[in-house]
Amino acid sequence: MHDSHRELSPLSRMVAMLALIVAGEAIFFLPFVLPRIFRPTLLEVFGLNNLQLGIAFSVYGVMAMWAYFPGGPLADRFAARKLMVVALVATAIGGLALATIPSLAALKVLYGFWGVTTILLFWAPLIRATRAWGGAQLPGRAFGILDGGRGLVAAAIGSGAVALFAVFMPSDVQTATLDQQTAALRQVVFLFSGITLAAAVLVWFALPRLTPALDEPQQLYRPGGILRVLRMPTVWLQTIVVVCAYVGYKGLDDVSLYAHEVLRFDEVQAARVGTLSMWVRPFAAVAAGILGDRFGVARMTTLSLLVFGIGSVVVAAGVFRPGMTLFFFATLIATSGAVFALRGLYYAMMEAGRVPFGDTGSAVGIVSVVGYTPDVFMGPLMGVLLDRWPGELGHQLLFAMLALCAFVGLVAAVLFWRITPAEPLGRDG
Template sequence: MQNHDREPSSLRRLVTILVLIVAGETVFFLPFVLPRVFRPTLLEVFQLTNLELGVAFSIYGLVALLAYFPGGPLADRFSARKLMAFALLATSLGGIVMTSLPSFPVLKMLYGFWGLTTILLFWAPLIRETRAWGGAELPGRAFGFLDGGRGFVAAAIGSSAVALFSYFMPDDVQIATPDQQANAFRQVVLLFSTITFAAAILVWFAINDNSHRHIAPTSELKSQGIVRVLRMPTVWLQSVVVVCAYVGYKGLDDISLYAYEVLEFDEVESATVGTLSMWVRPFAAIAAGLLADRVGVARMTIASLAMFAIGTGVIAIGPFQPGVTAFFFATLIATSAAVFALRGLYYAMMEEGRVPFGDTGTAVGIVSVVGYTPDVFMGPVMGVLLDRWPGERGHQYVFLVLTIAALVGLVASIMFLRIVERSQRQAA
């Protein structure tokens, strides 16, 4: 009888993490994956400058910052299934609007709308459910599987989207007309919208409303919990690490444009470079999560930030020229691995930082308000640098910003480790 009970439990756990993985990535296909892989095409189809696209990202970021904190306590009180399914449905409808290739003012409104749908109702429930899945013993594995799996989904769908885009473009991409570009781009947006809608249905039927409540009690929306989390230095250091790692993640949006403008790749080739970076993500995040459960999350975070700093520093120096790509790809793979390893680690830091499980949503809200500020400033910063210094120089400045962020995060992660080690000694 015990074995019979254990099997459905194991199956349910497997289904839960797989659904969280799929939902956790598809909700960001339209606002993030689309411009990352197809940035040159998006700029041309919408007739935007880099700064204008950065402004749209900033609007998303500002709305998201306002949504992170109230979204945290909501996740501690209400059904993750309902919150996440509705968020996915609404996000997919925004993609339908995008297929009309709206004006820049409408595009800005759309990014603001996505800031609400992806964050207020989705982000904290996703993190809370993942932490519940991993428990106290396997936090690295839980978040490594989540982000690694999300990376696999993004890379697979991204590669499919590039193939679809290529199918609707002429054999000689350079002679594509504006109408051909726009039509191919619409097909990609429609693909992403359909997948996001399908994920909403999957969440609705596969996630158990009460799954997390059986693992740990749900905290009430009380000021004591907020104050308790605000007083934890590890939460603030974790926030700094998230800021710096997320600067790196946002900076990778420049990869496809770098390949297009500096290495002289065509639109399809540059999109392929963007997907190569995405394919690194599942392996890096899962490996980092598994190693973190052995050597410690803080130590793996320190190692990843060091690699991040070295990789972006090399690109900032600018040794890459058209036709000489092997070193570029090696650097890209190493840098992407470091950035995506961090994405699989920085929420696992909550366990070593001893955040009470009942306050997970609140802590996610606080960390996210601070940690995802790059959604506000990185788009305009990149836009100004790339438009003010066209060509290789602008890209070098972008990667210099990433190098500085990596070094700041490295200092914060070392401080975090010292606090963790001190608390462990005291507990012993």
């Protein structure tokens, strides 16, 4: 049964994985990568404060929470490539709406729309198609390649977007008028929309023969499966780790604004800081997967949370001053690396925690619904902290909160480590 993925030739398999990687990242360019890299400019052009942008993210998060569970059965009923193509095209059309620089009310509606297109129609088909690609033999490698590849795509396209943005900005960035900023940002929106549409075309032609591999019996949402999973302490500990790690991931949205406001970087330099953080992801995610197989997922998760916590404490302590660039970049790379390593280890924890294969979907549903709640609360929380305490203090409070989350996650990871079987390599069956 799990041999069905071998019907594809090696070249077809490579192209299929490439399509999954490109689509898996392109779908999130408009809602998340754009504000991550260009946050200072986005706030200026749309006339928003941090809280207002955070509320738009929160609308997305609420819609996404609603979408995780029904997305699973939908992916069981319809071919992955059809759902993914519809999701990509709809998301790209949303980009055209963003390019009109809509009002705050319309922006919230747009983010709610993206919550449906990126999660209900896309997330479960992506996970399922990736599992089909890996089969029973290579599930870890499949997800490692997916997340590392997605990171590489995000960093490469992000760097290209910064270069494009710089072309449309005056040579002295500080003198840019609002019209110039708007025109430059609009070009980036068009670039991201075009890439999202191109990803839809790639998926349509690259995935047609992947569907036969999707015939494994799916027991995603059987009540018995959900109840079994809910009784597993490892799943709850994993969920706590995911929440804390995801808070860290959302917190990285602040690095470009931090560089701009505290270290006095101009808008192009600040955007480059945002992309540097993203360049760490492909290396950290793949390395974490390999090291997790070698030394144990629980051990690597614990170490990653420790590094994430230390990095957050350093920023929260307010030690950085304009000119301390090397120390800042070293801290940024280490902290980003730890956060992205955790993303590479999320789903591997299920195997370490001995979640039965047939209950994987139920576990993914529970972990996703609870674990991704930072999509709902982190945007407004960051907005309140950064707007109520403008300047460095707001950033320090934000990173103090990240440090607290890292500590909570660390406790959960140590408990997970204590109660899971010791042999990290026991997956020969």
